[in-house]
Amino acid sequence: MNATSTGPGEVISPGTPLVEISHLDKSYGAFKALEDMQFELRAGEVHVLFGENGAGKSTLIQIICGVQNYDSGEYRLFGETLTGLTPAVAHEKGVSIVFQEFSLIPEMTVEENLFLGHEITGGWRLAKSAMRAKVQSVLNRLGFKLDPAARVSTLRRAHQQMVEIAKALLWDCRVLILDEPTASLTDQEAAQLFDIIEQLRDEGLGIIYVSHRMPEITRLADRITVLRDGKYITTVNQADTSEKELVQLMTGRSFDSFFPQIARNPGETVLTFEDVTLQSGHAKNLSFSVRRGEVLGFAGLAGCGKSEVLRAAFGLEKIATGRITANGVALEKHNPRKALSSRICYFPSDRSTEGLAMHQSLTFNSTIAALDDPVFSRRKTLLNRRAERGFTEKMIDKLKIRTPGLTAKADQLSGGNKQKLMIARGLSREFDVFLFDEPTVGVDIQAKLEIYDVIKTLTEEGKAVVIASSELAEVMHMSHRVIVMREGRIVGELDGEAVTESAVLSHFFDHDNKSQAEEQHAS
């Protein structure tokens, strides 16, 4: 490496630019992940990256730490223009990252994971006692109570997160990237983490913090860069902005014009849950009903059990007690085949593992659930290829699926078009109930609007629609009724006009916690 570059550990005066990015482009095939991106990180600041899922935050931090390369533009790290950065080189220069998905080896111990790739050795041998001492000093500094000899697979998620953070801070680093670090932490653990982050900032580190949780941003951020749809929107000082402005910058429009107005004509009840408890324990004592002609939304934090409810309705979760009824018929020993024949359609959030056959064509994917229909096959055996093609062409047209052609493979499509392909499959036969689990995760704004339109059409045609979404604005504005869940239980149901952001949010958290948080905020 360049001999003149400053090495890790050298003192840098606050305000010096550490990372400078300008006119950066990155695309995956036809999908533009980043377009004309700019970003600057200075020493001694916490810089929040703010944007919706799919806005390009992850791509940007992956480029900064060398996991991804970029197509064009400039990336200067510590004043040096870089090309062909690798994770190893970035680490050596002092860029550490805590990934959202864990980069730990489950079968190895805490200590082995911390040193992975950078073991201390004496000659051929591993210097185990030296490593143990260093681990202890770092854990003490961070105030983490972890056993260095514990196997990572035996730790709770929050503790695994601590290991990730300790791993990033084990070596002198000048740029620390945190990707939604509090997602699996309790409030107390999160508060501890914030103290550490502030301490590190005062030590002169540049910290990139990815999050869309408002309280964290207000507490930690010095500057905020907003991304939308892979494009740079603006960079603002935390002191000069408000939550409202940030959300508007993030979505690009006010909520009123973004979400469609869906007419509400509640009809007969088509699906009911009566005191259902799942065997997995992820959801307990669920009672609610789904009616034709309206949208029912499930809101709650990640892991609150809302996707499990949808999975249960489609027969993907085993039921311990209670009863699910569809069109007046109780579904005993529920499974996806029964759900389909009860005219229930389910769109999973993870489209690649549960949704689509990625290596098969559009036609294959759009008709696979309806091949027993006489429209598509003779005597349920011989395929009617022409009808399949006709249907797929119709759907491409109707749903505005952007594709190179009918024979294109599913994985050639962008996230939004994959979702639309799944919807096409849902339309291949007659359904009464449509279950959407995170309908717009990883989907660009344009596709999002089109998916909302499909939901609107379905509802107004008299179908029953259920949405579970972690995006609060989406559930709120798309649903006529909202059920809020917390820790596997239904904690509130809001109807029509009563669906407001503050009403939903007040159900999100325990009231005790909430008042505590407010106190902290005030002090």
Added chain:
Amino acid sequence: MTAIAASQQSRLGRVMKAIGILPVVLIITCILLALYEPRFLRTSNLINVLRNASFLAIISAGQMLVIIVGGFDISVGAIVALTSVSTALSMVGLSTIGIESAPLIVLLGCLAGLVPALVVGIVNGFFVSVMKISPFMVTIGTMTMAAGIAGYVTGGTPIYDMPELFTREIGRGRFLELPYIVYAAAIVLLALWYMQTQTRLGRYFYAVGGNEKASRLSGLNTRKYIWLAYILSALLAGIVGIFLTARVGSGEATLGSTLMLESISVAVIGGVALKGGVGRIQMVALSAIFLSVLSNGMSLARIDSKYHIIIIGLVIIIAVAAESYRENRRSRHV
């Protein structure tokens, strides 16, 4: 008093957890066998068991390395045959071009004999790590080719006329009562134990098999370690090939045909997880001894050899089922 009992139980539990069930099963098997058939305890028989276990341990050590990095090596048996043929041909060739010194012929012959094994290992590793082809298919391909080449070169007849030093001394000679292969196995085991517990390399093998993506993010050259595992596996199979050739006294294209299945069985019974990232050489060594004792016992008891493979198959399935049971129970705890 109950407190003492509880702590003792937990200590026993800890010990059981650390060493696993295999040593216990091995000891019980040996005791039962000794009671049923006193000939088991004769020195000559025990040395015989140890010799078989040594062959098995070396080849299974290589298999273990490959399984730890998340792969599979089907070609080891064919490598044994190929090495046998190439070693024999090299020695015969070296003596026909006029080299007189037997030690030199043996040394050069063994080294030359290992070259095809090295080549197969490099090819396996290349296709698996660089081309990202399923290890199963790659090694089936190289197995077929290696077996084919060995068969073609010999034309189906064994190759004799190797130096006496090789066939008599290395093949049947002993040092302090024990055959040389036992020392070879001991050296291999010690070296691998040292590597697994004391060196970076060993740790990286575990890391790559445990979570390849995370390893790459930590800056490891994951390709290199996967590749290296296949090369080491092939070379260890080659070493077994040389010793087996010395033992039978001729280069044969059919040597080691059962070793592929046996090496996988030994690794699995020794607790090497097929999902990768887990496996200790000590346990593989014990497992090799266990399997040798088992076959030896069945031979002594005059059980038809056709039943041997049935019983060994049963043991493998029990071992894998036990592993997945343990795995499920552990993940439920978390």
